[in-house]
Amino acid sequence: MTALVIGTYQLAWRAVRETIRQPGVEVGNLFIPLFFFFVTVGAISNIAAPAFGIENYEAFQLPVAITQGVAGAAAISGVAIVKDIESGYFDKLLLTPMPRLAIVLGRLIADGIRCMAFTSIIVAVLSVFTAGMAAGPLGYVVVIALAGLFGVAYSGIGVTIGLRTGNAQAAQAGFLIFFPLLFLSPAFAPKEFFDPWMEFLASINPVTYLLEGMRTLALDGWEWDNLAGALASVFGLGVVTAGLALWALRTRTA
Amino acid sequence: MTAARDAAIGAEGLVRDFPAVRAVDGIDLAVERGQVFGFLGANGSGKTTTIRMLTTLLRPTAGRGYVDGLDVQREASEVRRRIGVALQEAGLDDLQTGRELLALQGRLHGVRRGEIAARVDELLAIVDLEDAADRRIGTYSGGMQRRLDLASALVHRPGIVFLDEPTTGLDPISRDAVWRYVEQLNRDEGVTFFLTTQYLEEADRLADEVAIIDAGRIVAQGSPADLKATIGADVVTIHVDADDGAGIARALLRIEELDGLEEVRTLDDAIVVYITDGSRAIARLVTVVQESGLDVREVTLAQPTLDDVFLRATGRHLEVDAEAPSPGAGEEEAR
Numbered sequence: 001m002t003a004l005v006i007g008t009y010q011l012a013w014r015a016v017r018e019t020i021r022q023p024g025v026e027v028g029n030l031f032i033p034l035f036f037f038f039v040t041v042g043a044i045s046n047i048a049a050p051a052f053g054i055e056n057y058e059a060f061q062l063p064v065a066i067t068q069g070v071a072g073a074a075a076i077s078g079v080a081i082v083k084d085i086e087s088g089y090f091d092k093l094l095l096t097p098m099p100r101l102a103i104v105l106g107r108l109i110a111d112g113i114r115c116m117a118f119t120s121i122i123v124a125v126l127s128v129f130t131a132g133m134a135a136g137p138l139g140y141v142v143v144i145a146l147a148g149l150f151g152v153a154y155s156g157i158g159v160t161i162g163l164r165t166g167n168a169q170a171a172q173a174g175f176l177i178f179f180p181l182l183f184l185s186p187a188f189a190p191k192e193f194f195d196p197w198m199e200f201l202a203s204i205n206p207v208t209y210l211l212e213g214m215r216t217l218a219l220d221g222w223e224w225d226n227l228a229g230a231l232a233s234v235f236g237l238g239v240v241t242a243g244l245a246l247w248a249l250r251t252r253t254a
Numbered sequence: 255m256t257a258a259r260d261a262a263i264g265a266e267g268l269v270r271d272f273p274a275v276r277a278v279d280g281i282d283l284a285v286e287r288g289q290v291f292g293f294l295g296a297n298g299s300g301k302t303t304t305i306r307m308l309t310t311l312l313r314p315t316a317g318r319g320y321v322d323g324l325d326v327q328r329e330a331s332e333v334r335r336r337i338g339v340a341l342q343e344a345g346l347d348d349l350q351t352g353r354e355l356l357a358l359q360g361r362l363h364g365v366r367r368g369e370i371a372a373r374v375d376e377l378l379a380i381v382d383l384e385d386a387a388d389r390r391i392g393t394y395s396g397g398m399q400r401r402l403d404l405a406s407a408l409v410h411r412p413g414i415v416f417l418d419e420p421t422t423g424l425d426p427i428s429r430d431a432v433w434r435y436v437e438q439l440n441r442d443e444g445v446t447f448f449l450t451t452q453y454l455e456e457a458d459r460l461a462d463e464v465a466i467i468d469a470g471r472i473v474a475q476g477s478p479a480d481l482k483a484t485i486g487a488d489v490v491t492i493h494v495d496a497d498d499g500a501g502i503a504r505a506l507l508r509i510e511e512l513d514g515l516e517e518v519r520t521l522d523d524a525i526v527v528y529i530t531d532g533s534r535a536i537a538r539l540v541t542v543v544q545e546s547g548l549d550v551r552e553v554t555l556a557q558p559t560l561d562d563v564f565l566r567a568t569g570r571h572l573e574v575d576a577e578a579p580s581p582g583a584g585e586e587e588a589r
């Protein structure tokens with residue numbers, strides 16, 4: 001157990017240091033969500049806000065920007081794993097006596113930390129336009145924590161692809177999975193306005209519950225049902241993706 | 255011979271299949287504690303596959319591997335605790351500094367936090383990387399990366415170290431430094447080394463015992479001196495016109511009648527003759543070859559080498575692709 005904790009901590013810190021040392025890689029993960037936020041708000045907020053009965057469409061869009069940034073940041077993990085495989089460093093890690101679980105856990109936890117850092121920046125920039133947070137300062141903390149958990153869960157996808165394929169392009173494509181998840185969620189309008197088939201798809205999409213939980217904090221304050229839904233969906237997604245990542249690790253090292 | 259299970263490193267009928275190819279085909283070995291064991295073979299002979307099985311990175315298709323009495327499959331984690339490994343490709347992380355990488359490897363191998371800084375400093379001094387310790391590894395030359403990789407394999411003071419072609423691609427100065435360090439660790443601390451190599455000189459200088467592997471099988475094994483003694487003769491190599499098959503056949507028939515002949519074979523454009531008292535026989539050999547209608551281009555006389563052992567065991571010379579100077583040669587501090 002001690003070896004697992006030490007290994008996970010050491011590898012998580014190594015992954016965080018990796019991010020600090022190549023900030024250029026992360027610029028896109030900040031730029032893209034901010035760009036889409038301003039374009040979306042600029043293009044449809046005047047129509048969408050009255051049409052959907054949303055007073056603060058900027059705050060409605062804030063969780064979309066956050067999840068987009070998190071998905072982009074978390075997808076890098078798969079590429080980093082592939083780089084380790086290609087350089088032989090992955091073998092060096094496998095040759096240590098630490099539990100191999102630490103290789104995956106260290107990477108996932110580092111992604112959680114990175115995603116919370118990204119979200120802090122996105123929230124800080126966009127808070128100027130979203131007129132604050134209905135849940136108050138603690139609401140920001142919970143939004144950032146949810147983003148971190150989503151980062152852990154989402155990075156499991158890239159890690160799985162990276163471990164299974166050993167291919168950087170394939171691992172990078174893990175980010176693309178986010179787009180169907182985003183567009184099949186109430187990203188631009190509340191799901192009450194969806195056609196039934198679309199509403200059904202949104203109802204089985206974990207991103208839906210994450211967005212609604214964050215939105216509650218931004219627009220309405222503390223509504224525990226929505227927060228519990230957000231937490232449960234992220235946790236459920238995390239169990240599935242972490243399980244897949246561990247399976248991929250076991251397969252690679254068998 | 256020590257039983258495989260009781261040896262520092264052992265194997266019984268070790269086999270590894272890949273799709274359409276058997277890379278390792280039933281290897282048995284027992285490396286004594288404190289020995290430097292050289293595993294000599296050409297590219298693709300099965301050296302690296304063997305080392306990957308013995309270091310727990312690859313499951314054998316059949317057979318058993320043992321390290322320090324532990325089964326490499328059933329007790330893999332404990333095996334990893336006891337071994338140090340530097341694989342053929344220096345597996346390093348360009349974004350870390352040399353010091354950070356060694357400290358991380360030490361912690362992952364269970365070296366205590368309070369001891370790690372001193373151990374890292376000690377290793378950096380030994381591999382002569384103190385000045386570059388706080389630079390990112392991506393700025394290191396090939397030779398520096400190799401030395402750092404070797405240091406990382408030793409950070410937890412393992413008693414058994416596997417080195418997969420540790421000097422391939424190194425310039426002569428770096429190669430010599432690695433050799434001296436291996437000798438020092440073996441002599442002073444009794445570390446057992448399992449060393450794969452395609453350099454004859456490396457095996458000859460470092461190894462107490464050498465196994466020659468070809469097509470996944472061990473074809474000769476013994477101390478370098480004993481292996482060379484099996485040749486039992488001097489080696490006379492006569493280069494001729496390879497196109498004259500009839501002339502070569504005539505020459506071989508006549509050479510086979512000479513006194514003191516151990517063996518004769520052809521290799522490319524050369525007739526290789528193993529014969530006692532070669533310095534006396536050489537004039538007669540040249541005459542015989544010329545009388546067979548061949549044009550003698552070059553003649554060499556040599557004491558047997560491991561290459562002769564390799565030639566006799568496999569039917570060909572050990573081709574050493576890596577003899578060419580490495581791209582990093584002479585650039586140790588340039589980047």
